[in-house]
Amino acid sequence: MKNKLIKVHPDDNVAIALIDLWQGDKIEFEGEEVIILSDVKAKHKITMVDLAKGDKIYMYGVLVGKATEEIKRGDVLTVNNIKHEASQTFQKSEVTKWQAPDVSKWKDRTFNGYHRPDGQVGTANTWLFFPLVFCENRNIELLKDVFEKELSFHKSPKQRQLLRNLISGKDENTSVEFEEEESEVFDNIEVKFITHQGGCGGIRQDSVMLSKLLAGYVNNPNVAGATVLSLGCQNLQIDIFKNSLKEINPDIKKPVLIYEQQQMGTVDEMMNTIIRESFEEIKKANNIQRKPAPLSSLKLGLECGGSDGFSGISANPTLGYVSDVLAALGGSPILSEFPELCGVEQELVNRCVDDETAQKFMDLMKSYEKAAEASGSGFDMNPSPGNIKDGLITDAMKSAGAAKKGGTSPIQAVLDYGEYVSKPGLNLLCTPGNDVESTTGMVGSGANVVVFTTGLGTPTGNPIAPIIKLSSNSILAQRMPDIIDVDAGAVIKGEKTIPEMGEELLEYIIKVASGDISSKADQLNQNDFIPWKRGVSL
Known part of the structure; x- marks a missing residue:
């Protein structure tokens, strides 16, 4: 070097x-x-x-x-x-002029996606099971066990073989004969299951927020349809969920099956009905085929986690370049993690397309920071021990590098948590800096693929959207090849420029979005889902 x-x-x-x-x-x-x-x-x-x-x-x-x-x-x-020390932002101080990248080589490129009736295009085809309240988590887990075993999804014979050897006292590497397993029943759809700890017991605002998030998951173009379980007496009533879905998409045409346990008799009777009716809809959804779609149909989540001192000079600017290309093509990149934008507010405010958008960003930032301070914390306490050990020693330093994921394009919209992306161009979404809560929120706002930059390594995935891991350094990529999809370490070594690395990343995104390859997180069956809970338990 x-x-x-x-x-x-x-x-x-x-x-x-x-x-x-x-x-x-x-x-x-x-x-x-x-x-x-x-x-x-x-x-x-x-x-x-x-x-x-x-x-x-x-x-x-x-x-x-x-x-x-x-x-x-x-x-x-x-x-x-x-x-930690950061500049104060009070109002828009100038109008930022944007020099859009040359996108001539990308304007006619397509990916093969799942076209939905509302015009959105998915990068995956998923039938989703989820509860409106944590009381139904057990029933979701029972359904998961039945469907995954019978549909032969997500087999892990290597781990089963290791455990069998350990139980029998044999050498770990001894080969064990397994009974022949059936091939997958469906070849064009995944069945996924999410659980959570919300829907009741907290403030009503948290249930409404969760309702918007779950409605966003149903509306996400990667979802073909959903099976929803309700207990009946919880805060997050079925009508609240239906209203949230209607607010996002008044004319949604996806099948959404909703079951209320307190109206259905025994667990066996309910489960039999759910399995029978869901299976029929899953069969129909399996017939949906991939077709070409323009890159403008991509809603790209921009995430970072396990960041290091190289993230802000290799992986994040690489993703920022892709964000700019996508914005210039009419796609919708999504930048979140508001605590990790502390100190760069002025730049972001100046990039907002109008005063109203700028004001919404400042209001959300101030409200969030005030809530953090009221809890005895603050944005300045954001860097984790891992961040600090690897060179990110103040929140403003971390934020300045994290913001590079959003490139330099104008900010077309600012969204609060649970709001759905509707405008092309860069969107700011208010989420926590917590990796999974942030990723969960972006997918709930419509992201159909997410790029996750990391310098230390993290296995985070999502139930319905592919998560692509971009490493900031080659040492990490070599140490954790089962987690890292693309290595931006060539930027650190001076072997590639940011635009060159960005074009390599965009090519990889297109392959994942088309189903030509699976992201490492999907290969590991990493399905993380943690809603952001703003209030207290009651």
Whole structure:
């Protein structure tokens, strides 16, 4: 590797170590010699100027921290010598002009998707089972056991063989003969099951929020239809769910089967009815075939998790490039995780297409931060121990890199959690920074595919939308090949530019969206679903 340091923005007063550096190393950087004053691990930052206590620290061209003590040029930044500091945003200060990327090579490209009656196009064809209230979780699990075994979905003979060997006391690698398993009954549809802990026992607002989320899952183009279980007496009544679905899509034509246990007699009677009627609809849904669709039909969730000090200079800008290409084509990229936009609000406000959109973003950010502070926390407590260990030591520093996933295109809409994407172009969606809660929310808002950048590795998936993992560094990709789909480490090594890496990623997205390949998360049958609960339990 030729370069040992990188400065992201000309206005930055810190640089990122691309490799491990040692005290006393002398490095030529930007025409000057830099003497390293302390050992610095790759991904961590050193100051390029002498800093006095209280001096501001800039990275990605924005304020990301403040020195808590004197720091000499060439010394490493740590949680002990800097703290979170972010710029304040009050109103739109300028109109950002966007230079859209050249999309001539992409404008006629298509993916093979599932066309729905409302014009949306799915990247998957899923029949979804879910409850309106946690009381029905057991029945959902019973249905899952029956359908997955009889339809031969998601077999894992390697793990079964290991367990059988352990039980019998045999060597772990001993081969065991299994009874021949039937092939899958359906070849063009997946049957998925989700459970949750909501629907009752909390504030009514949480049930309404959950209702909107579940309605969004039914309306998501990856879903062919759904079986919904209700107990009957819970906060999230069937009528509330139906109204939420009607708000999103007044003329929805998908089959939605709803069952209320307190009106159906015994569990056996209810389950027999559900299985019989659901199976008939699943058979019909299996007949839906993939057909070509323009890339503008993609609603792309932009997610990051297990981030490291390289995420903001390799994986996230790569995804940002794809976001810009998709926005220019008329697609709908979705940027979420509002706590991880702290410190870059001004840039995002200036990118909003009008004052109303900008104001909604600021109102949601302020309301969220106020709620966090009321609970005894705050956005400044966001970086996880893993983030800090790998170079992200303030929330503003983490946010500045995380925001790169959204590229540079204009922000066409700002949505609160549970609102559904209806406008082409970049959408901001208010979600937590929690990986699964955020991904759950984006899919509920219509994302039919998600790219998840990571520097440390995470196995997160989703029941109905393929999750593509993009690593920030090649070491991770080599260590966890069963989780990582695409490796952006070539950017760090200077082997590829951001546009080159972005085009490679977009080609991979098209293959996944067309069903030509399965994402690693789908191969692992990783189906995570955690709704965001804003209120308290009562």
